[in-house]
Amino acid sequence: MTARALLFDLDDTLFAEESFVRSGYAQVAAAASAAGAGESAAALLDRLWYDFRRLGRTGAFDRFAAAHPGCALSVAEMVKLYREHRPTIALDDPARRALAVARANGLALALVTDGAAATQARKVEALGVAPLVDAVVYTWALEAPKPDPRGFLEACARLGVAPAQAVVVGDDPYHDVEAARRAGLAMIRLRAGRAAEIETRDRPALYAEIDTLDALPEALKRLGLTQGGAA
Ligand SMILES: [Mg+2]
Numbered sequence: 001m002t003a004r005a006l007l008f009d010l011d012d013t014l015f016a017e018e019s020f021v022r023s024g025y026a027q028v029a030a031a032a033s034a035a036g037a038g039e040s041a042a043a044l045l046d047r048l049w050y051d052f053r054r055l056g057r058t059g060a061f062d063r064f065a066a067a068h069p070g071c072a073l074s075v076a077e078m079v080k081l082y083r084e085h086r087p088t089i090a091l092d093d094p095a096r097r098a099l100a101v102a103r104a105n106g107l108a109l110a111l112v113t114d115g116a117a118a119t120q121a122r123k124v125e126a127l128g129v130a131p132l133v134d135a136v137v138y139t140w141a142l143e144a145p146k147p148d149p150r151g152f153l154e155a156c157a158r159l160g161v162a163p164a165q166a167v168v169v170g171d172d173p174y175h176d177v178e179a180a181r182r183a184g185l186a187m188i189r190l191r192a193g194r195a196a197e198i199e200t201r202d203r204p205a206l207y208a209e210i211d212t213l214d215a216l217p218e219a220l221k222r223l224g225l226t227q228g229g230a231a
Helices: 017-034 041-055 060-067 075-084 093-104 117-127 150-159 173-183 213-222
Strands: 005-008 108-113 135-138 166-170 186-190 207-210
Touching: 005 150, 017 041, 017 060, 017 075, 041 060, 060 075, 075 117, 093 108, 093 213, 108 117, 108 150, 117 135, 135 150, 150 166, 150 173, 166 173, 166 213, 173 186, 186 213, 207 213
Parallel strands: 005 108, 005 166, 108 135, 166 186, 186 207
Antiparallel strands: none
16 A cells, blocks of 8 residues: 555654743743742743643643742733743654655655644744645644544645545544544554553554654555655
8 A cells, every 4th residue: 555645743743742831831931030920030940840740731820820929920821921922842853854754755744733723833833844744734723623533634635645545643642543543544653752651552453653753664664555655
């Protein structure tokens, strides 16, 4: 069988999502420091990052506000700053190489990403990834968050490729892998990011795992997929 398209997830597949969190926290820390939180931006960022490592993102700004009663910044303002900031993030090197190799092999390329479309679009812009692919699909804008497979199918349609000739590349077992399974798409799971240790139980028929995107061409081969351009 010939693979004609790769449909990439974004967060924790093409870049480390934590770098976006840190970038947003830096923005909030700087604003909070200027708003009377009583410590330097660097010290506040350290505190936010420590809290994130211990307890995760949920409720982080509520905890921060409670710990810094002198800060004039409301939690709602922190959330807005975080969501609307221009992130300082970069594509992982293996991601950059994988996109270039796939393009050189004539594959059509799409991004299919979950999350608030405006936030995701800011990530896409900051990563400079749009010129490296042929389509970007924001699943929330379609009201079809993963594991709803419609975002991946929409990507196939925009690329002009049959789903049977498309391969999903993503990290998330409950979102990317499950969407691929529901749509009958081939799947290459990248074991990376926060879900790296989580097993995938219900797998798509064509399924492989890799731990770096540098292994993508070899994984396609393992699945019996030759890479062919649309031409
Ligand atoms: Mg992901």
